[in-house]
Amino acid sequence: MIDATVLERHGVTPDEYHRIVGFLGREPNITELGIFSVMWSEHCSYKSSRVHLRTLPTEGPQVVQGPGENAGAVDIGNGLAAVFKIESHNHPSFIEPYQGAATGVGGIIRDIFTMGARPIGLLNSLRFGALDAPGTKRLLEGVVAGIAGYGNSIGIPTVGGEVAFDPCYAGNPLVNVFCIGIAKTSDIIKGVASGVGNPVYYVGAKTGRDGIHGATMASAEFDERSAEKRPAVQVGDPFMEKLLLEACLEVMQTDALIGIQDMGAAGLTCSTTEMGSRGGAGVEIDVSHVPQRETGMTPYEIMLSESQERMLLVVKKGCEAEVERIFEKWDLHAVRIGEVTADGMLRVKERGAVVAEIPNRALTDEAPVYRRPTERPASLETAQTLDLEALPIASAPDVATTNRVLLLILGSPSIASKRWIYRQYDHMVQTNTVVLPGMGAGVLRVKGTDAALAMSVDCNSRYCYLDPRLGAMHALAEAARNVACAGARPLGATNCLNFGNPEKPAIMWQFAQAVEGLGSACRALSIPITGGNVSLYNETDGKAIFPTPVVGVVGLLPHADRALGRRFVGPDDAIVLLGEGHGELGGSEYLATVHGIVKGTPPSLDLDKERALQTLIVGLADSRLVRSAHDCSDGGLAVALAECCFDARVGADVQIDGVRVSSRDTINDAGALFGESASRIVVSARASDVPAVLARATAAGVPARVIGNTGGGRLRIAIGGRTAVDLQVEEAERPWASAIADRFTQRVA
Amino acid sequence: MRARVYVTLKPSVFDPQGRTIAEALHSLGYANVDDVRQGKYFELDLQTTEVDAAKALAAEVADKVLANPVIESYRVEVE
């Protein structure tokens, strides 16, 4: 019955099958094979990534919960913890952008409230092909509408994110969603099953045939009861999730609950086995008690269904009525489907007859782990070779041309304002949003305290392509720097590692390098990783995406009212540059947008300097010595300065030093204006505070210099005394403000 | 000529909106309504005067723009 074709369809290798037989001491039946296949899938078992992920630093005095639970958590004082995680929904969003993105939001929200935390914020990190390429606009529009449709409805503000466009994502967009919640540290709930005889409850949407993955799909061949066609697309139901969220949080206020977990990937299978294995217990369920949306579902289908908006609970014996009553209040029917057992087995019955019986450990701890071969791609050498002298530009700089180049970069969709996007997200519900999207890191006050949390997701995948190790370090550093620019001290990070096919040594090399880089940056900045997600096989027609390790960092501001935004506050403030530029153009937005090339090596990154810089800016914010702060990254100093002027319509008059990276002055100017040297922040300060700012910087060992003043209606940048850029702020703002919106104009008369 | 296009979720796709409406109807006492599925309905005013051409045009428009073939199916009528 189980032959090579069946194994292949389940993505189970002959070796793995051998191990399965070993664990069971017999051949599995089809339901058991299905259960093994999903639990041992890359998505659930992390079999290719686990050896690398183990090297990430996960500890620190602030860590309340590290990796391994549904989400990580850090202590934020006042007896509270911030619970957060990021997850990908790339493939589903490509198939059906609206529902794929919506269900991605739904899934990550469940991970957070499962921990006993009330979700208070969402971020999203999106990657698409070139915006003008066919299909991109439809994808972007659908994904954004899906995120909005789910998040707005359930009432969790989307307070930030990032969006980038590059042809490498044309066949494989990325949709990563981050969620953060707040729990009392003492009330954090885990996904464990324990206490023999305690009832196991199912609550939420009914189980349908949706989401049973193609690769693990049962076919008529091995089960006559199953229908031939099943939709891969799941439809999100934010209303159901809102009810689940409120009801679960209410149940968590009682002492009736032992453990709880959402049914995400691998549905009922994953939640029963993981909860059992965490609690060192077994779980026995009868699938005939599982609420079903369709008729004639097999145990195989019920166990593997990935229907959305479902939760599994282990309840204290004797508290059943209390739990059922709370769910009834919310019009949800909690159904008892089984109980906790002592024998460490996952036992599945159908109307009393055992249809699957597997030791939990075999599905979780004993799942295969691979150290896949790695090999540095030969093509990297060429990519890293950047010949600035060969760039086809004039050698003598003139202001008109440089103005045009700046406008071009400001209007590049990756740099341009994302207002058209975040305006579709409710970013104010829950009345906590101190710093709105578009102003830098999202900042949410913590009600009942003076504090606020800042959060940012970042990754420059061009850097990661050119040097995955350094690129990943930049991702962590940039996310942390954005958080620090808001005035918050980074406390912890989560990550979503989006890569190609790990069975290719070149991809696996990228992966290993990126994890190494991420780990070393986390250690240097004392930011532990508390959780994350890995998304592999992001390839179309054998062509992989750029390695994209998206990092989300969460930080704490003791005083919410000291939060900073990017925008200049008014005229006559001094503009101070913290950090130094070296004209590094490798992998820059300038090269990509103006010259259409992704080449060179990413900017260097000195993590000690980065750490000093971040500590400095957090201190300056706390002492109210600066009025705005903006990280200088994509597009370099010129773009950062322009963005400080935008929305405020406050101009800037700036003088900077030149750099020498080429024999031609145009290129030197480009390096000074658009070079992306790391560890730089543009701040503005009252003139009277400048001495204090500079003194603090000196004490911290951070280079700092007054580079100009705010005021007037123009953005003027001189290099070594010679005017390089001179534009009306309004003129500069136009392409930036409208680049994305104009491509979607849809105004009805 | 007027064409009517009916777009519905494919039968295998879960329709949470329809289900929620059905449940609301139950709580209002309409126990006789077993299930509800919600779809979209379009009226197109076409310049075409021939039935077959109108049908073909409406079907093309439905296929390309009005329905999402991944999860929806459609039906066209011309009057």
Next chain:
Amino acid sequence: MRARVYVTLKPSVFDPQGRTIAEALHSLGYANVDDVRQGKYFELDLQTTEVDAAKALAAEVADKVLANPVIESYRVEVE
């Protein structure tokens, strides 16, 4: 028995969705589509087995719940 309910905006009410679709169709080159109006479509599974009773039930549900008389009108069919 299955009832179908079609809910449309009253002719006097401006339909932004229909208008947007019409404009999108024009920009795709479908100049033959003069106008589009979008409505809602419901399929109700009723326990009733009599046509008249089914019609009456569906109409009641449409009137009370499915359509908003301020802006919408509806039509019921039973198969």
Next chain:
Amino acid sequence: MTFGVVVFPGSNCDHDAYHAATQVLGERAELVWHKDTSLHDADVVILPGGFAHGDYLRTGAMARFSPIMPAIKAFADRGGPVLGICNGFQILLESGLLPGAMLRNRELKYRCEHLYIRVEQTDTPFSRRAQAGQVLRIPIGHGEGNYYADADVLSRLESNRQVVFRYCSPSGQVDDAANPNGSVHNVAGICNQRRNVVGMMPHPERACERLLGGTDGLVILQSVVDAVAAGANPADVATTSSTASTSPTR
């Protein structure tokens, strides 16, 4: 005084209204579950924003059948002040407590941002503290805020001075450029004939704290605190008519 904040399944600004009433205004507030049939001792009722029943059929379409609705109607009939915010406004429309209906935003997109509204009428319990013509900066967050009423209803609304708030420019200009959703006559909020029931799309509870970027919403909530303190049955509130122009420039 006590604010009664009604919680429908899918309400998501209920806690925001509660927070504004208790933490910012320092008043009492109670969350009233939609299956309750009594408003207990609420002096003012707020129907908060959100997505009651997911707004799956139409915004507010199913909430109007909630068991609490008869109590709200009775409260309104007695002259009690009722404020519907966003989804709450939509529920008031669906249940007939206010005239008209909501269509999708003309650009078909959900829209969340700070906007400006002009106070047109000050003889309602939710605007009595404002100056006629005062411009308030208050956020919106909705996908279906395109207010519609047919010509007759609209002219009655205007002649009875029932348009309480209109979308406007920062300087108070009521024109199409300031209209975020296509509402007729730039309507952002209206009241019933008796003037005690007000519905508005913008969220005053989101604009009550400096930390969150502005406090212009306070005038609306403080108005009703005054009204209740004055023991005013809104029908008795001084009917000093407001001076703002009643017909918008279009």
